[in-house]
Amino acid sequence: MEQRLTWALAACARVLRPVVRLALAMGVKHPHLEELLRDVLIEEARRSWQRQGVPHPNLSQLSVTTGLNRKAVTAKVRAIDEPLPHTESSAAAKTFTLWMQMLSEDPSLRRLPVAAGAAAPSFEAVARMSSRGNVHHRTILDELIRLNMVSETDGTAELTGDGFVPTGDLQSMLAFLGDNVRDHLQAAVSNTLTEQPRMLERSVYARGLSLQACEDIQRLVRQRWSVLHQELAQEMSRSVGLAPAGAEGRIRVGIYTYYEDEGGPSTSHLPQQEPKE
Template sequence: MSGPPSTEPSSPPPDASRLHAPLARVLRPLVRLMIRSGVTFPALVDLLRELYVNVAEYDFALPGKEQTDSRVSLLTGIHRKEVRRLRGAGAPVQTVPTSLSRTSRIIARWLAEPGYIDAAGHPLPLPRTAPEGQPSFDALVSAVTRDVRPRAVLDEWLDSKIVVLDDEERIVLTEAAFIPRGDDDRKLHYFSRNLHDHAEAAVSNILSPQPRFMERSVHYDRLSAPLARDLAARSRALAMEALQAANREAHAACQSDPGGSSRWNFGVYVYVEDGEAAPPPEPGHREVEP
């Protein structure tokens, strides 16, 4: 559930006809994922019907007035009988897998805590154990959770290639720490969270008189394939630097924060498209031979 509508002034939303082409472009990769994963069109229709009712019920409620089946039906175009059946079902709730939450917190601490990083902010190799007060993998895990033994975390991370052992048997954080595997729920969690937050920021910026969120990109077309790959590699390095710097500052600030119900997400993406093949036509567009 997205929560109550914002009380800030809003701009008139774009006309529905103007949204057709942008929505087709946004949805194309999602439709490709759904077809590859066996989500059929009727199944998607059922999901959209439920979401339409849920969003209309909660995000478009009028202050001080009870939301009615008739108004939800008017907003969504869904028959009142269907609205009555679906109302109150609640939006799909995505919980964070326990292993993901634990892993994220441990890695975040490793990348931010003084003593666990070098002068450039890179994670240091860690011995498994060390005298009290000195950095070690066991101390790192124990500072985050007492619910699981550090050895169990280490075994799990070695199996997942999140860490490796160097020649001195020290534990080294790898690139895989930032790339969840595709065969578990962790990758799907990041998929839904990051796309959701990016979409929320973009939609908010469209509906608000002034952009509320930072949402910018640098893009160049008509590039050679080698240059596109080089730019992708360089932008990945810059992105990791920015993410690690933001993590260090957030980790330090949290030490004195009293806590609350708010959350913050800072994300980046890099995309490279091979220009060899012509892009597919948008729905409703037909190429005509001369």
């Protein structure tokens, strides 16, 4: 058991290092992280008991599971505040994705009239379809313009980005970071705990490259992902349309590359396939 704890803590340290880097860059201090960790421990302990068939775990059960005293557990009386938007429910993201999907089938649709007749493609129609009429198209267009993903000239909207990456909006970037990394880690944790079904989780790694070679590889991945992204968007849209009423399944498919100069001489290694799936 002691060795198992050592291994788990080492894995947590690797996972937390970039989280701490982000926290320090944003001015987050130890008391903030300590409070957050306590709250997350209690929430996850409660969910753990609920998965075991205990809908309302008591203070003693939560205290034993987390190692926190009963006073600390009692002080946790409300859910963690969520000041970040949930990216999967963003009308702007849904509209952008649908527009990109249409563009892959017809390149002439990069520029659309903001409003048009029923027979002509328009941004208004795309926004209505993607948001199911719940958000006014002008609100969605203004948000995409604010994020520098769409421009508007003389009643015409034009796509200016090739992916929904709101680099001009820190709150949105942090929301995407939280959602994307969370689900990546959820897949890895689920596989490590041998939960079912097994999630796809793979990577390929090499050391001893030039930074230019790293950038060339990243460019290749971007090109391949662009094609796969369109296929996935089409299949997801089709599946949502065929889903029965009340369906609550969700899926997120992502991809990443990361490279850096570790400094100093290094020995080249052949790429290593990591077998996790």
